[in-house]
Amino acid sequence: xxxxxxxxxxxxxxxxxxxxxxxxxxxxxxxxxxxxxxxxxxxxxxxxxxxxxxxxxxxxxxxxxxxxxxxxxxxxxxxxxxxxxxxxxxxxxxxxxxxxxxxxxxxxxxxxxxxxxxxxxxxxxxxxxxxxxxxxxxxxxxxxxxxxxxxxxxxxxxxxxxxxxxxxxxxxxxxxxxxxxxxxxxxxxxxxxxxxxxxxxxxxx
Ligand code: CO
Numbered sequence: 001x002x003x004x005x006x007x008x009x010x011x012x013x014x015x016x017x018x019x020x021x022x023x024x025x026x027x028x029x030x031x032x033x034x035x036x037x038x039x040x041x042x043x044x045x046x047x048x049x050x051x052x053x054x055x056x057x058x059x060x061x062x063x064x065x066x067x068x069x070x071x072x073x074x075x076x077x078x079x080x081x082x083x084x085x086x087x088x089x090x091x092x093x094x095x096x097x098x099x100x101x102x103x104x105x106x107x108x109x110x111x112x113x114x115x116x117x118x119x120x121x122x123x124x125x126x127x128x129x130x131x132x133x134x135x136x137x138x139x140x141x142x143x144x145x146x147x148x149x150x151x152x153x154x155x156x157x158x159x160x161x162x163x164x165x166x167x168x169x170x171x172x173x174x175x176x177x178x179x180x181x182x183x184x185x186x187x188x189x190x191x192x193x194x195x196x197x198x199x200x201x202x203x204x205x
Contacts, residue, residue, distance in 0.1 A: 029059065036062045039085040039094045041078070041156070043069045047185050048099045062089055067120060068104030068152065069096055071159040079165065086169050092177060094160060097190070098153040099183040105149045124152055150193055153180040157195055161203040170200050 019026045038061045040050040051058050064081040071078060085091045098105075107117065108124035118125070128135065128148060138144045157180040160166055169176045178197040181190050197203050 029057070032059070034059050034062070034089065036060050036085075036089055037092050038062065039064065039081070039089075039091045040097060041065075041069055041071065041094065041160075042097045043067065043099055043102055043104060045099060045102065045104075045185075048097070048183050050097070053183065053188065053190070062091060067117065068102055068108065068124060069098045069156060070104075070120065070123060070152075071096070071156045071163075072120075072123070073159060073163060079163070082160075082163065082165050086165055086174070086176065090174070092175050093179060094166075094176065095179045095181055096153055096156045096160065097181040097183055098149050098156075099185055100146050100149055101185050102149050102152075105152055106145055109145075109148065123155070124148070127151065127155060150182060153182055153193055154195060156180070157197065158203075161197045167200060170198075 016027075036059065038056075040061050040063045042048055042050055042063070042065050044065045044067050050056070050061050050063050054061065062081070062085050064078055066075075066078070073079075082094075085094070104117075104121060105124060108121040109128045131151070135144050135147065138147055157178050160178055166176065166178070176198065178195075180193045180195060182193050183190050
């Protein structure tokens with residue numbers, strides 16, 4: 001038996017009509033060439049939506065999402081997004097934005113292992129094991145996980161900075177800033193964690 005999800009199409013029509021009512025030019029603007037200033041690299045978690053929480057027009061932000069916002073340097077998907085964003089769209093800012101309460105980060109240190117997802121989360125698991133003494137000094141388990149969410153973001157910004165794509169952009173003098181942010185699902189607010197990197201020299205300090 002087919003299931004066509006008509007109620008979602010109904011919601012879509014209502015949404016499109018409302019957009020046009022509030023802003024008659026909205027879809028004409030959307031149909032023009034995308035000229036984003038930002039590339040957002042975030043978690044797949046559906047509660048963490050770049051456009052909504054930044055209150056941005058969708059044309060302003062190019063988006064890549066995966067579980068736990070990890071920058072795998074052998075991931076064809078993220079490398080293609082990065083190349084297109086830097087070389088073609090010429091974004092000025094790349095934002096890695098994780099979030100507190102990230103299920104992917106929790107999973108990375110869970111006892112249960114062996115799924116494809118655990119391979120994906122491997123860098124995070126390794127990071128946790130390497131800094132185990134640091135985490136063990138944090139008394140509350142939830143604070144430990146929050147700390148891992150934060151350190152994960154810093155690691156991913158540094159991994160971005162190490163990619164030949166970013167390095168080449170910097171070496172040819174292209175303006176490109178990397179940022180590490182975290183989002184609180186509990187209060188809807190962003191926090192700037194850093195690092196802020198905008199050159200090979202800053203990266204290698
Ligand atoms: Co998450």
